[in-house]
Amino acid sequence: MEKLNAMPVRYLKGIGPKREKQFNAAGVFSVEDLLYYFPRRYEDRTNFSRISQLEEGKVYTLKAKVMARGGRNSFRRRKFSIVEIAVQDETGVLFCVWFNQPYLGDYFQVGQDLVLYGKVERYAGRLQMSSPEFETLLSQEDLAGSLSMGRIVPVYPLLEGVNQRALRRSIKQALQEYLPKAGDIDILPYDIRSRHNLLNLAKSLNNIHFPESFSMQQEAYTRLSFEEFFLFLLPLALRKIKRREEAGIAHEAHGPLADTFLAGLPFSLTASQEEVIGEIRLDMASPRLMQRLLEGDVGSGKTVVATVASLIAIQGGYQVAFMAPTEILARQHYEKIKSQVASSRLLNAKVQIRLLTGSIDKEERGSLVKDIKRGKINLVIGTHALLQEKVVFKNLGLVVIDEQHKFGVGQRALLPGKGAHPDALIMTATPIPRTLAITLYGDLDVSVIKELPPGRKAVKTQRFTEDGSAGAYAIARNELRAGRQVYIVYPVIEESYALDMAGARKMYELFKDREFREFRVGLIHGKLKQAQQDAVMEKFKGRHLDVLVSTTILEVGIDIPNATCMIIQHAERFGLSQLHQLRGRVGRGAAESFCLLISDAGTREAEQRLEAMMRYSDGFRIAEEDLKIRGPGEFFGKRQHGLSELRIANPLTQMQLLKHAREEAVCLIGKDPSLSRRQNMALKEKLLQRFPEYKEYASTG
Numbered sequence: 001m002e003k004l005n006a007m008p009v010r011y012l013k014g015i016g017p018k019r020e021k022q023f024n025a026a027g028v029f030s031v032e033d034l035l036y037y038f039p040r041r042y043e044d045r046t047n048f049s050r051i052s053q054l055e056e057g058k059v060y061t062l063k064a065k066v067m068a069r070g071g072r073n074s075f076r077r078r079k080f081s082i083v084e085i086a087v088q089d090e091t092g093v094l095f096c097v098w099f100n101q102p103y104l105g106d107y108f109q110v111g112q113d114l115v116l117y118g119k120v121e122r123y124a125g126r127l128q129m130s131s132p133e134f135e136t137l138l139s140q141e142d143l144a145g146s147l148s149m150g151r152i153v154p155v156y157p158l159l160e161g162v163n164q165r166a167l168r169r170s171i172k173q174a175l176q177e178y179l180p181k182a183g184d185i186d187i188l189p190y191d192i193r194s195r196h197n198l199l200n201l202a203k204s205l206n207n208i209h210f211p212e213s214f215s216m217q218q219e220a221y222t223r224l225s226f227e228e229f230f231l232f233l234l235p236l237a238l239r240k241i242k243r244r245e246e247a248g249i250a251h252e253a254h255g256p257l258a259d260t261f262l263a264g265l266p267f268s269l270t271a272s273q274e275e276v277i278g279e280i281r282l283d284m285a286s287p288r289l290m291q292r293l294l295e296g297d298v299g300s301g302k303t304v305v306a307t308v309a310s311l312i313a314i315q316g317g318y319q320v321a322f323m324a325p326t327e328i329l330a331r332q333h334y335e336k337i338k339s340q341v342a343s344s345r346l347l348n349a350k351v352q353i354r355l356l357t358g359s360i361d362k363e364e365r366g367s368l369v370k371d372i373k374r375g376k377i378n379l380v381i382g383t384h385a386l387l388q389e390k391v392v393f394k395n396l397g398l399v400v401i402d403e404q405h406k407f408g409v410g411q412r413a414l415l416p417g418k419g420a421h422p423d424a425l426i427m428t429a430t431p432i433p434r435t436l437a438i439t440l441y442g443d444l445d446v447s448v449i450k451e452l453p454p455g456r457k458a459v460k461t462q463r464f465t466e467d468g469s470a471g472a473y474a475i476a477r478n479e480l481r482a483g484r485q486v487y488i489v490y491p492v493i494e495e496s497y498a499l500d501m502a503g504a505r506k507m508y509e510l511f512k513d514r515e516f517r518e519f520r521v522g523l524i525h526g527k528l529k530q531a532q533q534d535a536v537m538e539k540f541k542g543r544h545l546d547v548l549v550s551t552t553i554l555e556v557g558i559d560i561p562n563a564t565c566m567i568i569q570h571a572e573r574f575g576l577s578q579l580h581q582l583r584g585r586v587g588r589g590a591a592e593s594f595c596l597l598i599s600d601a602g603t604r605e606a607e608q609r610l611e612a613m614m615r616y617s618d619g620f621r622i623a624e625e626d627l628k629i630r631g632p633g634e635f636f637g638k639r640q641h642g643l644s645e646l647r648i649a650n651p652l653t654q655m656q657l658l659k660h661a662r663e664e665a666v667c668l669i670g671k672d673p674s675l676s677r678r679q680n681m682a683l684k685e686k687l688l689q690r691f692p693e694y695k696e697y698a699s700t701g
Contacts (some may be wrong), residue, residue, distance in 0.1 A: 004030060004035070004178055008020070008031075009023050009024075009028055009031060009033065009170075012031065012034075012170055012174055013173060014169070018161075019161075019162065022162050023162070025159075025160060026159045026160070028159075031178050035174055035178075035205055036647060037157075037167075037171070038156075038208060038647055038648050039156050039208070039209065040156060040157050042152050042153065042211065042217065043059075043152070043153045044153075045061040045117050045148070045151060045152070046061075047061065048150075049061065050062070050092070051064065051088065051089050051092035051093065051094050052091035053091075054120045054127055055120065057119070057121070059117070059118065059119045059120075060117070060118070060120060061115065061116070061117045062089065063089065063114070063115050063137065064087035064089045064094065064113075064116065065088060065112065066086075066108050066110055066111060066112045066113075067086050067087060068110065069085045069105075069108045069110060070084050070085075072084075080100055081099075081100055082100075083097065083098045083104040083108075084096070084097045084098075087114060094128065094129065095126060095127070095128040096116065096118075096128060096129045096130075096134075097128060097130055098130075101131075112136060113136065114137060115135045116132045116133070117132055117134070117148070117153075133148055133149075133164075135148060135149050147172055147210065148165055148168060152210075152213070152214065152217065153168075154209055154210065156168075175205060175209065175210075179202050179206070180202075186200055186682070187201070187227065187231075187682050187683045187686045188201070188223075188227055188230065188683075189668070189683070190679075192230075196226065198219075198222065198226055199223045201223075201227075203220070204223040204224050205220070205224075208220040208221060208648075222657065224648050224649075225648055225649035225650075225657055226657055226660070226661050228646050228647065228648060228649040229654075229657065229662070230661045230664060232646070233442055233666075234665045234669065235687065236665070237662075237666045237668075238673065239443040241669060241670075241673055243289050243291055243443065246289050247289075248287055248421050249287070249316075249318065249421065249423060250285060250286065251318070251397065251423070252316050253282070253284055253312060254281070255311075255312065255315035255316070256315060256346060257311040257312075257346070257350055258308050258311040258315060260344055260347060261307065261340065262308065264340075264343060264344050267454075269301070269304070270301065270449070270451050271451065272449040272450045272451050273301050273304060275447075276449055277305055279292070279445075280305065280308070280312075283423065283445070284312050289421055289423065289424075291423075291424050291443065291444050292425050292444060292445045292446070293426050293427075293428065293441050293445070293447070294306070294425060294426065294448075294449070295428055295431040295437060295447070295448045296427070296428075296431065297449070297452065297618065297619030298429050298581060298583070299453070299584055300429075300449040300451070300452055301449060301452075301453055302402075302429070303336060303337070306322065306400045307337055307340065309400065309423075309425050310337075310379055310400065311347075313397040313423070314350065314351055314378045314379060317395065317397075318378070318395050318396065318397025318398065318422075319375065319380070319393050319394065319395050319398075320380070320398045320400065321382075321398075321399050321415055322379065322380065322382070322402070323386050323402065323415055324381070324383060324402045324403065325383070327358070327359060327530055328537065328553060328558065329402065329403070330355065330381055330383050332559060334353065337379070338353050341353060351378065351379055352376060353377070353380075353381065354368055354372075354377045354381070355382060356368055356372075356381070356383075356385050356391070357383045357385050358383060358385050358530075359529075359530035359531070360385075372392070372393060372394070373392045373393070373394060374394060375393075375394035391418070392418065393418050393419055396418055396419025396420075396422045397419065398424070399424045399425070400424075400425045400426075401424070401426045402427045403427070403428060403430075426444065429581065429584070430581075430623060431620045431623050432624070433620060433623075433624060439651070439655075439658050439662050442662060456587060457587060457590075457592060457593065458587070459583055459587040459617065460593065460594050461594075461596075461597065462475075462595075462596050462614075463571075463596075463597045463614060464596060464597065465598070466598060466599075472596040473515045475565065475596060476516075476547075476565045477516070479564050479594070480516070484562060484591065485540065485545070485546055485560065485562050485564070485565075486516075486547045486563065486565040486566070487547075487548050487550060487563055487565070487567070487585060488507070488511065488547060488549045488566075488567045488569065489552065489568045490503060490504035490549070490550070490551055490569050490570065491551070491552065491569075491574060504523065504549050504550065505523065505525075507549060511547065511549060516546070519546040520545045520546045520547070521545070521547040521549060522547070522549065523548075523549045524536040524550045524551075525550065525551040526551060526553050540563075543562065558585050559588055561588045563586055563588075564586055564589065564593040565586060565593065565594045565596065566582060566583065566585060566594070567598060568582060569598050570598070571598060571599040571601075571610060571613075572600070572601040572603070572606035572609070572610065575626070576609040576612055576613065576629065577622065577623060579609065580613070580619060580622045582595075583595040583613070597610060597613060597614075605630075608625075608629050609629060612625040624652065627651075627652045668680070675687070
């Protein structure tokens with residue numbers, strides 16, 4: 001829709017400065033934003049019921065006449081009014097009440113015809129509707145023109161200060177006034193719409209807001225979902241084409257360092273690890289740039305694969321930058337790889353590995369940065385500190401990014417920019433189904449580690465209420481008496497009265513003095529200085545602590561096989577993928593392990609998350625459930641730019657549509673990489689409006 005994105009929503013009649021601020025607070029700034037503010041559900045108000053047919057607990061639409069009206073003030077609360085009317089049709093009488101809306105007392109008149117919509121309840125032995133929606137009805141034409149009665153009615157996400165009826169009026173006005181003026185400028189090319197039998201844009205927007213029928217609403221939903229997928233996938237297709245044009249590094253895939261490392265491992269690789277390493281060898285040996293996403297569940301052995309890739313680069317004289325989202329995880333990668341390297345004389349001599357994090361003192365960092373620039377260090381493991389301008393590589397050949405969802409798209413692009421087209425291996429322990437990953441990460445090749453190392457047992461997951469938490473503590477004490485170790489995780493550090501939960505710091509004191517007084521209890525959280533965090537973790541690793549009370553700092557990377565029990569307090573406060581990540585901190589040894597969830601889940605969504613944790617242990621299935629519960633925008637996060645832009649489409653439930661959109665995006669970009677053809681100009685303008693950072697790709701031809 002041409003230029004509607006630049007037209008402020010205040011241009012609509014009836015939207016003054018106050019109402020404009022209310023719209024802006026919900027992210028609605030332009031007329032186009034309003035037209036793309038989609039309903040969250042619909043109510044069928046086309047069928048009118050008789051009063052004699054009404055049943056308690058059900059929702060109805062009915063036409064009736066006001067036969068009596070009245071009002072009163074509540075005796076219990078001052079300034080709290082109740083407006084009450086009795087309505088009747090030829091079959092009976094119904095009472096309707098509205099609370100704390102005194103202005104309605106003068107609105108209703110005896111003899112007035114109304115259309116009412118609401119839920120019927122029983123109160124004081126009679127049926128009534130509480131705060132039903134209503135409209136006065138002077139003629140049949142009034143009903144025909146109504147936006148809230150006698151039709152399929154849209155119900156929108158809550159917009160503070162703007163009720164549903166006002167929102168419907170504003171959207172209807174925008175559709176009537178601006179959509180025809182914009183003409184049918186459709187960003188989807190006509191041939192694509194024809195191939196997939198998609199509605200044009202004007203008809204889609206009219207029927208997504210005010211459907212002619214439920215079948216037309218579905219057609220509009222399909223068209224607008226396709227549009228969202230298509231817009232998201234075009235930049236990926238553009239980026240993939242550009243990547244193919246860039247010369248990469250042809251590494252020596254087989255060499256002494258990688259082969260020595262694999263031969264010296266004290267365990268056998270899984271079939272999945274072998275397969276993924278083979279894919280990476282082929283990629284790195286090719287002069288084509290490697291851009292590979294490595295998916296694998298918690299504890300599946302992604303670090304071993306990343307180490308092999310690093311050694312392939314190093315044995316050819318290149319440097320490797322390995323970035324993790326937290327200091328704890330970066331340090332763990334560093335210590336693990338360093339110990340493996342130290343076990344071989346050849347690796348120890350050839351691999352110079354260092355750790356670069358924000359907590360390193362200024363003098364040490366200065367020396368480290370100089371050595372990186374000179375090429376003296378060929379494997380640097382670090383955090384965001386690797387992105388600093390002062391960090392310059394002499395010959396960067398590979399970038400490894402762990403837990404990629406923790407970094408924004410822009411951050412991920414900065415690190416490869418420090419070299420002349422280095423290969424990139426991007427890892428995630430928040431997996432999604434492979435077919436979905438291939439589509440959504442269309443600019444990356446996808447590898448999946450599908451199995452856990454041999455000997456890993458499923459963690460036994462149990463749930464306890466707050467009142468029944470003693471049972472969880474008893475299980476933990478049994479593990480401690482058997483010589484094991486225990487994690488206890490809290491969502492907050494300090495006690496929060498607002499959320500009615502005890503903080504890690506307070507509970508640490510209680511546990512130390514009560515439930516676990518016979519054991520050594522430690523506390524770790526993100527507000528501690530890095531040196532303090534390291535000291536606590538070293539104590540726990542060295543078995544000088546039995547119980548570790550923590551916040552979500554433990555979410556990723558901690559690998560202590562002797563820890564066999566994790567208690568997660570207020571489990572309803574954690575996301576599903578986060579809960580699964582936390583559970584992955586136990587079960588890393590041969591002994592049976594436990595994840596004990598303590599929660600009085602307050603919401604339906606929290607209940608769904610906890611049920612999924614009890615039912616599934618596979619990370620791919622967990623991710624699928626998480627995507628169902630939260631939807632794509634929340635699941636992928638705002639940092640994954642594009643996926644959070646999906647306002648209506650759902651990649652999990654519309655997989656076939658997503659595949660078709662991907663095929664069309666790839667086909668179109670193959671024919672017109674710069675989107676310079678006349679029929680694609682509107683599409684290009686929309687693409688640059690939605691994703692301005694992709695300008696460099698769209699302008700190449």
